[in-house]
Amino acid sequence: MTYENLDAKLVNALLGDGRASLRSLAEELDVSVTTVSNHLSDLEAEGVIEGYTPRIDYDAVGYDVTAVIQLQVEGNALPEITDTLRDHQQMISVYEVTGDYDVIAIGKFKDTDGMNDQIKALLTDPDIKASNTSVVLNAVSENEQFELDVEDA
Amino acid sequence: MTYENLDAKLVNALLGDGRASLRSLAEELDVSVTTVSNHLSDLEAEGVIEGYTPRIDYDAVGYDVTAVIQLQVEGNALPEITDTLRDHQQMISVYEVTGDYDVIAIGKFKDTDGMNDQIKALLTDPDIKASNTSVVLNAVSENEQFELDVEDA
DNA sequence: TACATGTGATGACGTACGAAAATCTCGATG
């Protein structure tokens, strides 16, 4: 048996601590440091792990308002709109979706005034047919990354 | 003036590489290793940095479907519903919001069947008055964390 | 054959600690 589960376990261990040393990972998973190093390199090369980041609490640095913005867009203008949204750095997620609206974007702002200004500026685009903004009252969970399945033998 | 900007610069540098060594950060920001270490500890203690994680490409591990689920909920059942959603590990974000719906949740699923099963199971809850699911066709950007402002002297 | 392991060498790394520098506090002075 090759360690099919090792990759999943490795990812899960890193989800627990993204700065864990290879040695601590090796000990935790009961394999050698070399093996951890090899598998980790593979995971990064395959694109399963796209990099490492700190989890920032934007509330703690003054971004108190989160909003979910839904847009109806002229069909052929979709790429242009999504590009614009992505380039607004305060948009943390931008999705093209099925349903009543074509785009759902999630943004963070320092206050409601800043939010209003940015959203109003966006909506001047004539290709936006309709919009709907929901202000987040409470982020129950946000950007949680869940652990991968590990099938045991 | 103390280095008010150092903390922001430190966060931004880590957003670039969450596993960067204290030494490389020290060199980049032109301060000593100890200073980096101290400020980083403080940022973690203050809760600005809540931890470190790898960025997982869930597409690459079989979670091909992302959906945005909006719910109208009986007022007094909100906490119960959000708890339920949060405990579904595949829900990566759960927001209580203003607007037409009370809750917006974003989930990841292995396929549309899995998605349908989970959503149907959710909707059996009598406290959910209405729902609306948008399937993500294209994630233009997702969980992007932006850099903090650095005011220069 | 393909994968996991162990070893050894090398340079880099994290942390603790005391010294040095910068900053702040606050009463005294002109």
Added chain:
DNA sequence: CATCGAGATTTTCGTACGTCATCACATGTA
């Protein structure tokens, strides 16, 4: 009232020590 300066406090720094990551290569194993 503005300025000064001694002492206290905070911040930064350099050093040293034990640990770590990386690499190459030989060994073991299914």
